[in-house]
Amino acid sequence: MQELLLHCRPGFESEAAAEMQELANACGLAGYPVTREGAAIVRFVCPAEGDAGRLMRKLDFQSLIFTRQWALGDWLDVDPEDRITPVIQACAKGPLASLLWLETADTNDGKALAALLKKLRKPLESALGKTRFLRPNKTELPRLHLVFESGERLFVGWSWANNAAPWPMGIPRLRVPREAPSRSTLKLEEAWHHFIPREQWDSRLAPGMTAVDLGAAPGGWTWQLVNRHMKVIAVDNGPMNRKLMESGQVEHVQADGYLFRPKRPVHWMVCDIVDKPARSSALLATWLSRGWCREAIINFKLPMKRRYQEVMQCMAHVQDALDEAGLEATLACKQLYTDREEVTCHARIVRGHR
Ligand SMILES: C[S@@+](CC[C@H](N)C(=O)[O-])C[C@H]1O[C@@H](n2cnc3c(N)ncnc32)[C@H](O)[C@@H]1O
Numbered sequence: 001m002q003e004l005l006l007h008c009r010p011g012f013e014s015e016a017a018a019e020m021q022e023l024a025n026a027c028g029l030a031g032y033p034v035t036r037e038g039a040a041i042v043r044f045v046c047p048a049e050g051d052a053g054r055l056m057r058k059l060d061f062q063s064l065i066f067t068r069q070w071a072l073g074d075w076l077d078v079d080p081e082d083r084i085t086p087v088i089q090a091c092a093k094g095p096l097a098s099l100l101w102l103e104t105a106d107t108n109d110g111k112a113l114a115a116l117l118k119k120l121r122k123p124l125e126s127a128l129g130k131t132r133f134l135r136p137n138k139t140e141l142p143r144l145h146l147v148f149e150s151g152e153r154l155f156v157g158w159s160w161a162n163n164a165a166p167w168p169m170g171i172p173r174l175r176v177p178r179e180a181p182s183r184s185t186l187k188l189e190e191a192w193h194h195f196i197p198r199e200q201w202d203s204r205l206a207p208g209m210t211a212v213d214l215g216a217a218p219g220g221w222t223w224q225l226v227n228r229h230m231k232v233i234a235v236d237n238g239p240m241n242r243k244l245m246e247s248g249q250v251e252h253v254q255a256d257g258y259l260f261r262p263k264r265p266v267h268w269m270v271c272d273i274v275d276k277p278a279r280s281s282a283l284l285a286t287w288l289s290r291g292w293c294r295e296a297i298i299n300f301k302l303p304m305k306r307r308y309q310e311v312m313q314c315m316a317h318v319q320d321a322l323d324e325a326g327l328e329a330t331l332a333c334k335q336l337y338t339d340r341e342e343v344t345c346h347a348r349i350v351r352g353h354r
Contacts, residue, residue: 001094003045004052005147005155007069007169009335010040010107015308016066017042027058040105041147042067061163062194065311065333065343068106068170071145073157080151083120084127087146090156091133097144097158098135100125101168104148113148171337177223181241185220187338188270191297192224194334195346204295205230210266212293214257214283215273219244225268226250235260258283262292269293274301281314281345285321288329288347295348300333302341311343318347327352 008016017033020042024031031046046052056072064070076090091097102117102124104110124146128134135141139161145168147155167173172193174186196204207229213222217238225232226249234240235253244250253260257273269287271280277300284298300314311333322329328351333343 001072001074001157002047002049002052003043003072003074003155003157004056005071005073005145005157006042006044006067007103007106008040008042008066009068009337009339010038010105012066012307012335013037013039013042015335017044018308019064019066020044023059023064024055027055029055029058031055038107040107040110041149056163059163061165063332066308066335068335068337069159069165069167071147071155071157071159071164073145073155075149075153076156077153078151083151084123087124087154087156088127088131088133091128091144092131094144094156094158096133096135096138096141097128098138098141098161099143100128100134101143101145102148103145103169106169106171110148113151116151117148174338177227179243180220180223181218181244182220184272184338185223187272187299187336187344188221188224188297190336190338191334191344191346194336194344195297195332209268210264211268211270212260212262212266214260214269214271216240216252219250221270221272222250225270230268233262233266265291266293267295269296269298271296271298277301277310277314278317281317284345284347285318288318288327288349289321289325291349291352294352296346298345299339299342300345302343314345318345322347325352 006016013035017035029051031044034043053072078086104113142158142160145157172190174189176183205228209230211225211230212233214235216222216234217236217240219241222232222234223244226247232250233253234250235255235257237254240252280298280300287293327349329347329349331347333345335343
């Protein structure tokens with residue numbers, strides 16, 4: 001298996017490619033990306049046998065910023081007359097799997113293949129079941145990804161649940177709650193799914209915790225915090241959703257988010273103000289280094305050309321501020337499915353001056 005297939009947001013292929021190239025270099029493994037603008041997929045080819053697998057095992061999927069999902073495998077050409085036989089033969093060359101995921105790139109061309117994928121699902125499952133290749137009860141086994149580029153070409157790959165996204169193509173199936181004041185509510189929910197292991201939600205998103213939401217109106221993010229029974233200070237000059245205010249858990253402060261200071265330290269600071277990433281990262285650095293919050297989620301908007309470099313600079317700036325303040329923290333960025341021209345940054349103080 002010579003390649004890693006990386007799913008990313010359409011238009012962010014060069015960022016996903018640059019990131020993987022840098023990481024492969026740092027691991028001392030030779031490889032190169034192959035992609036085209038708008039493809040929503042990057043191939044990362046490692047010519048030496050075993051290197052692609054080595055690279056996947058060395059990297060922590062959680063730390064990848066622009067890759068939504070990945071798989072290790074190779075490409076396969078198939079004849080539309082019989083696609084099943086060559087797929088079964090290709091699968092037999094790799095490990096047994098617990099799950100079958102049929103995927104495409106996240107593009108219009110990919111969506112156009114939906115009917116074909118629907119038609120292939122049952123016969124593939126049945127053939128893979130007969131050969132005892134699919135073992136649904138063995139969750140420790142990898143997932144099999146069949147990523148269709150067209151009706152005649154697909155990538156046959158594998159990913160391991162403990163080092164990959166939990167959703168096909170890295171796309172979570174989240175629904176906007178009926179009562180939420182805005183669609184942006186999903187951004188915070190997806191960020192929690194990505195950055196906080198599910199078994200820690202009850203301790204890290206606990207009832208009675210306090211939060212500040214900077215740039216809160218109309219209240220999609222505040223709604224998520226209130227839904228976890230937190231007390232929220234919503235900072236925005238714009239109006240907050242009336243029903244959300246009736247919950248009694250929200251104090252609306254009409255002020256500039258950059259000038260607001262909490263009277264007491266809070267558990268969470270979240271911020272969805274649209275601004276230059278350098279300003280957003282400086283704001284995050286201030287909140288963490290002054291001990292105003294323990295955990296934070298903030299968006300870095302990326303309208304500029306050098307987007308990968310910009311994110312790295314922002315992270316370095318926050319890390320410098322943490323080091324200077326003598327704080328130990330986890331710091332990570334991810335381009336979530338709900339993120340457009342932006343990434344979501346998460347920080348959590350693990351050892352500090354409080
Ligand atoms: C993208 S919206 C936030 C949406 C919100 N997260 C939600 O889920 O409903 C950005 C908000 O930031 C606010 N904003 C912009 N600059 C601000 C500032 N300097 N201080 C506070 N709020 C600001 C705007 O008024 C706007 O309501």
